[in-house]
Amino acid sequence: MKLHTKEGVYGIGEGTLNGFAKTVEAAVHELKHLFIGRSAFDVETISLKMIRDVYSDGGQIQGSALAAIETACWDIIGKASGQPLYKLLGGQCHDKLRCYANGWYRGPRTPESFYEKARIVVEKGYTALKFDPFGSAWRTVDRKDFRLALDIIAAVRDAVGPDTDILIEGHNRFSVHTALQFAEAMLPYNPTWFEAPVPPHNVSSMVEVARRSPVPVACGEDYYCREQFAELMKHEAVHIVQLEPQFLGISASKQICGMVHAHNGVIAPHSAQGPLCSVVCAHLNMATPNFYLHEIFDEFNEPWEEDVLEPACRVERGYIKPPEGPGLGVDLNLEEIAKHPYHPGHYLPLFKQGWEKRSGLENEA
Numbered sequence: 001m002k003l004h005t006k007e008g009v010y011g012i013g014e015g016t017l018n019g020f021a022k023t024v025e026a027a028v029h030e031l032k033h034l035f036i037g038r039s040a041f042d043v044e045t046i047s048l049k050m051i052r053d054v055y056s057d058g059g060q061i062q063g064s065a066l067a068a069i070e071t072a073c074w075d076i077i078g079k080a081s082g083q084p085l086y087k088l089l090g091g092q093c094h095d096k097l098r099c100y101a102n103g104w105y106r107g108p109r110t111p112e113s114f115y116e117k118a119r120i121v122v123e124k125g126y127t128a129l130k131f132d133p134f135g136s137a138w139r140t141v142d143r144k145d146f147r148l149a150l151d152i153i154a155a156v157r158d159a160v161g162p163d164t165d166i167l168i169e170g171h172n173r174f175s176v177h178t179a180l181q182f183a184e185a186m187l188p189y190n191p192t193w194f195e196a197p198v199p200p201h202n203v204s205s206m207v208e209v210a211r212r213s214p215v216p217v218a219c220g221e222d223y224y225c226r227e228q229f230a231e232l233m234k235h236e237a238v239h240i241v242q243l244e245p246q247f248l249g250i251s252a253s254k255q256i257c258g259m260v261h262a263h264n265g266v267i268a269p270h271s272a273q274g275p276l277c278s279v280v281c282a283h284l285n286m287a288t289p290n291f292y293l294h295e296i297f298d299e300f301n302e303p304w305e306e307d308v309l310e311p312a313c314r315v316e317r318g319y320i321k322p323p324e325g326p327g328l329g330v331d332l333n334l335e336e337i338a339k340h341p342y343h344p345g346h347y348l349p350l351f352k353q354g355w356e357k358r359s360g361l362e363n364e365a
Contacts, residue, residue, distance in 0.1 A: 001028065002332070003072035005040060011075030012332050014246065014276040015068030017060055018347045027058065027065035035069055040076040047249050051225075063224035063247035070249035071280055071328070078327030085280075085329070086322050089254055089287035096319040097285050100128035100167060100293045102272065103300035106358045109135050109148070111155035118159035125317030128165035128192070128293055131156060136353045139175045150185055157189040165293075166190075168215070170197040171350050172222070176205050183213035193218040193240050203231050210237035218242055221270035229256050239265040240292065245280050246273050257288045266292035275309050279330055282313065282322035294320060307336045 004010045015024040034049045050066045058065075078085050086092065101121045107113040114131065121129045133152035135145060156166055168191045170179065179197035186194070194215040198205045200222040210217040218240035223229055224247040232238055241260045245253040257267050267290055271281040275298050285291040298305055299315055306312045309330040313323060323329025349355050 001068050001072065003040070003069060003076070005076060009076050009079055011040065011072035011079070011327060012276065012330075013068035013071035013075070014274050014280075015064050016246065016273045016277070017064045019344075020061055020064075021342055022344075023061055024064040024068070027061055028068055031062075031065055031069075040073040040080075043070055043073045043077070043249075043251050046070065046073060047251055060222075060224050060247050063249070067246050067249045070251065071245075071276075074250050075327035078329075082326050084322060084324055085250075085283040085327060086286040089250070089284060092286055093289045094286055094291060096321050097282060097291065097294040098128065099126065099296045099315050099318055099320050100130050100165065100268075101126045101300060102130045102169075102295055103297040104129060105131045105356060106300070107356065109133075109152070109354070109356050111148075111151045114152045115155040115159045118156045122160050122164055124299075124315075125319075126315075127163075127318050128167060129156070129160065130167035130169050130195070130295070132169040132171055132350075132356070134170070134173055136351050136355065137173050138351055139173070140178050146181075146185075149182070153186050153189050153191070162190070165192040167193050167195060167218075167293075169195045172196045172199045174198055176208055179209045180212055183209070183215045187214045191215050195219065195242070196221065203228075203235070206232070207235040207237045210235075216240055218268065220244070221272075224248060226252055226256060226259070229259055233259060233263045233265070236263065239263070240268055241265055242268050242270045244270040245284060246270075246277050250280065250284065253284055254287075257284070257290065261288075261290045266290045268293040268295065271295040272297050275305055275313065276328070276330070276332075279309065279313050279323065279328055282320055283328070286322050296320070304336065304340065308333055 001013045001015055002010045015028055017024050031050050035046045038046055047070055074085055104121045105114055105117050133149040174197055176198055183194055195218045197209050206219055217238055219238055220242040221244045243253055243256050260267055269281045271278045278298055285294050296315055310333050
C-alpha cells in the first residue's frame, strides 16, 4: 500500500491478515475519511480516530488497516526528516538483531525430515529456530501423536546441538491440561519457550499454563490493543511477549514494549506476514532495549519474496539490521508484486492434516 502527501512524498505500509486480505483492503478504504487530509506527523491522532471514532471493535481486521496507514505515515515522517525509522523510535539499542528461523520445516511430519531441515538452518548461521511439531492437533491428542511430537522435538535438538535455542510453536492448539502435559514432556530437550500453548482469548488460561509450565511461555501475537497486553502483564506470569505490529501499529507497539519493560519482560515481535512487516519489526527491535529475538520467515518462503522489496532486507549468519535509508528504508517492487496476484487460498490451514508441507492452496487441497 502507498499513502501519498500533497507535497509528493509517499509512504508504504502493509495490511495483511491470514484469510482476510481483501477484507483489510476494504477496511482501509472504508476508514479513509478518518485520515485523508491530515498531517502524516499526527500518527497518534490518526491511530486514535481509526479506532475510537468508529465505535466498533473490528479486531485484527481494524488493527491491520490501522497498521498499514500508520506505518506509511511513519515512512513519510522518516523521509521528511531524513532519518531511518529506528532513529525516530529511540535510536540504536543493539549492534545487530539475533534472528530465529521459522517456516524452515516444510515437508512431511517425521523426525527424519525435521532433523535434516534443522541441520540446514544451523548451517546458515542461525542460533535459534522455531517449529510446530503438533500436526493438526486441537485441544487433545492421542498417545501415538503425543509421542510423535516429542520425537520431532528430540530430533531437532539432536540436529542443532545443546547451544542452539529451539522454540516450540503451539499455535493456540491445546486445552490447559494438554498444554501442561506437553510442557512437562518437552522439558528434557531444553526448549527456550513454549509459544501460544492455549487460545489467547481467556487470559486466565494462558496465565495458568505460564505459572505451572516448567518451560517459559511466550504469547501475544493475537492481541490487537494495549488493554489486552495490560491484562496479560498484570499477572506477572508471561515474560516473553510477542506483540504483532501488524495488528497494533508502530506507536502502540512501542508503548507496549515499554509496558513489557516495566514488568521485567522481553519482546520477540511476531513477524509472519509479508517482508515489509519484517522490516518494521527490525526498526522497532533496534530501538527497544528489552528486545530478545527477531522472527524470520522470509528466507524460507518462496524465492521471489526477496524481490518484493527494494533493497531486499537479508539475514547474515543469523543476524539482521534495519535499513539505514530514511523512513523504512525500502520501497515496493510493484512489477514483481504484480506477478503474484492475490488468491484466497494462500494461507496456512493449521488445523488440516499435512499443512506443514505447504504444497498447495487450501481450497484446492
